[in-house]
Amino acid sequence: MRLITKITIFFGIIVVILMTSVFLFTQYFFQKELEAQVENSLRVTYESFKLTLANIIREQQSKSSTQTKRDIISLATKDRLEAILHYYLMLAANDYNLDLIEVADPGGRLLADNHRSYETMGVRIPILKSAAASGRSYLTRRGERIYLITTTPVVFDQQRAGYLNVGTQLDQDLVNDFSSVLHVRLLFFADSRYLIGNIAPLDLPPPARDRLGRHPGRTVFLPGSKLRTTQADYIFAGLRTDGSFDGAVALVKDRSEVRAALLRMNLSLWLIVGFGLVFGFIGANQLARNIKKSIFGMEPYEIAALLDQRTTILQSTFEGIIALDQRGTITLVNQEAERLLAPTSDIVGRPVQNYFRELDTQELFSSGQSIYNKYQVIGETVLVYNIIPIQRKNAILGAVITMRDLTEFQKVAEELMEVKNYTQALRAQSHEFMNKMQSVSGLIQLGKYETALTLLHEATESHQDLISFLAKAFAASAVSGILLGKFNRAKELNIQFGIKRSSYIPKHIVLPDHELVCIVGNLVENAFEALQESAQARKEVTIKIHPSARFLRIIVCDNGPGIPAAIRRRIFERGFTTKKGLNKGNGLSLVRQSVENLKGTIGLRCCGATVFMVKIPLKDGGQPV
Numbered sequence: 001m002r003l004i005t006k007i008t009i010f011f012g013i014i015v016v017i018l019m020t021s022v023f024l025f026t027q028y029f030f031q032k033e034l035e036a037q038v039e040n041s042l043r044v045t046y047e048s049f050k051l052t053l054a055n056i057i058r059e060q061q062s063k064s065s066t067q068t069k070r071d072i073i074s075l076a077t078k079d080r081l082e083a084i085l086h087y088y089l090m091l092a093a094n095d096y097n098l099d100l101i102e103v104a105d106p107g108g109r110l111l112a113d114n115h116r117s118y119e120t121m122g123v124r125i126p127i128l129k130s131a132a133a134s135g136r137s138y139l140t141r142r143g144e145r146i147y148l149i150t151t152t153p154v155v156f157d158q159q160r161a162g163y164l165n166v167g168t169q170l171d172q173d174l175v176n177d178f179s180s181v182l183h184v185r186l187l188f189f190a191d192s193r194y195l196i197g198n199i200a201p202l203d204l205p206p207p208a209r210d211r212l213g214r215h216p217g218r219t220v221f222l223p224g225s226k227l228r229t230t231q232a233d234y235i236f237a238g239l240r241t242d243g244s245f246d247g248a249v250a251l252v253k254d255r256s257e258v259r260a261a262l263l264r265m266n267l268s269l270w271l272i273v274g275f276g277l278v279f280g281f282i283g284a285n286q287l288a289r290n291i292k293k294s295i296f297g298m299e300p301y302e303i304a305a306l307l308d309q310r311t312t313i314l315q316s317t318f319e320g321i322i323a324l325d326q327r328g329t330i331t332l333v334n335q336e337a338e339r340l341l342a343p344t345s346d347i348v349g350r351p352v353q354n355y356f357r358e359l360d361t362q363e364l365f366s367s368g369q370s371i372y373n374k375y376q377v378i379g380e381t382v383l384v385y386n387i388i389p390i391q392r393k394n395a396i397l398g399a400v401i402t403m404r405d406l407t408e409f410q411k412v413a414e415e416l417m418e419v420k421n422y423t424q425a426l427r428a429q430s431h432e433f434m435n436k437m438q439s440v441s442g443l444i445q446l447g448k449y450e451t452a453l454t455l456l457h458e459a460t461e462s463h464q465d466l467i468s469f470l471a472k473a474f475a476a477s478a479v480s481g482i483l484l485g486k487f488n489r490a491k492e493l494n495i496q497f498g499i500k501r502s503s504y505i506p507k508h509i510v511l512p513d514h515e516l517v518c519i520v521g522n523l524v525e526n527a528f529e530a531l532q533e534s535a536q537a538r539k540e541v542t543i544k545i546h547p548s549a550r551f552l553r554i555i556v557c558d559n560g561p562g563i564p565a566a567i568r569r570r571i572f573e574r575g576f577t578t579k580k581g582l583n584k585g586n587g588l589s590l591v592r593q594s595v596e597n598l599k600g601t602i603g604l605r606c607c608g609a610t611v612f613m614v615k616i617p618l619k620d621g622g623q624p625v
Contacts, residue, residue, distance in 0.1 A: 103164050
């Protein structure tokens, strides 16, 4: 699967999940907000319901008070005149349009009501005496009917003769009256069972029953979503009864407005989600294309393969490579750079100024100019480095430093110089030999055979003697070649170059030729250069190489002007020189490095002559330590 497709699908899934979450959460909170508004509305309506109920109660209390003040009610109640009470109560019910008016004795035995008298029945009714004292109303049951009654004490001669109950029947007409005033539907419950109402029957839900049982004076709001209905929302409240049953009322608000608001909101959300998904997929596809464009149109596996290839190339190169970010912090190094800078510490993450102190990264990044062939000394190593800023779309992203060990190059250069000197010496020797051969040829042509023979012997004996000595003394070493080359060069420079005949390197001593050539060649060349600058008539350089105990000693002596005491401590520093010209100040530094590589020591003595003494320790088998 292509990268663009993967990214599009990935971000598309994220957009779908995000938009779905937004839809669900918005719908949930919007519905909660609507339910909160409905709850507030129902609570206000419930307060109106209590006010309407209070009006009915006040009317009943007024009628009850009027009746209890009549002497006939109090006298008939005292004397238990049930028939008279029944007749009078019937007239009062008709006059005042009462559903129920009844009289009971102090013990709660019913004497008469507007329907009949109870002389011999002995019917007892529950009397809520606390309500009679406070003037509050309550629900009571009379057969199959439920009444909202008000109880008033009947007093005769300042003594309580009984109770007068005035009630309004809780029937469909009363429920409809409430609904028309309050603009809601109502449900009444007795013992949690549906009693009467003007909406689909519903028993008191357990959550409302439990909460009303714990807090009788409070209201309980239950949205239709919790009752598994989408038709209405409910607020439940307890009603006071005579204690023979539990009463409750529910105010019901139609959810049609809520459903319409939710429908409008859902349509808006679906439109937003639809546009969000469309633009999300378009944006995801565009983002995927931009990402692929930023990685040059490559697929991940191609990037991985290219990274492996470049990592291999980076680590296999013989040049040190360092990558910097925009702050000048090292972000990448290869193995050669680690070896050159700090082989025992972690370089990545450190400022580049820790290693290249003269480098000004701010100036580098502000100018964007590359820097070439700069020198930096780190420890005993001289580095030559280049810095190339990384630019993209006129922005500097960082820089790359490439570096080389100048010491190694200079070693090779010194060895090549020695080979060149050796070649020049051979050329000079060939030239001198040619001159002598021409002399010999001329003497032969003149017939002076004895003189020609003598000259020939003199030319070959001295040179053959030196070659024979060097071949025997240094049979297993390349030192013989450099000494022969220096001998011939000394003749050209008019310097007397002497090789002590006690010099030799035994065959069992095996030392690196390039280190010995570097030490001998640079010490002798340094002596030649010192004598070249001197105006003295006799110029001599002497060398002696020989084993002593467990050391190989190399002694080079010249009769030049010597080395001033003020600079003797600095002559082995790289780049330090008192000579004029380019590429000076490296010879003695290379000598010291080669000596240290062989775990040896080098000393200097100036007392009429300049003497360099090198001691290289050896193992028992002749190997270097």
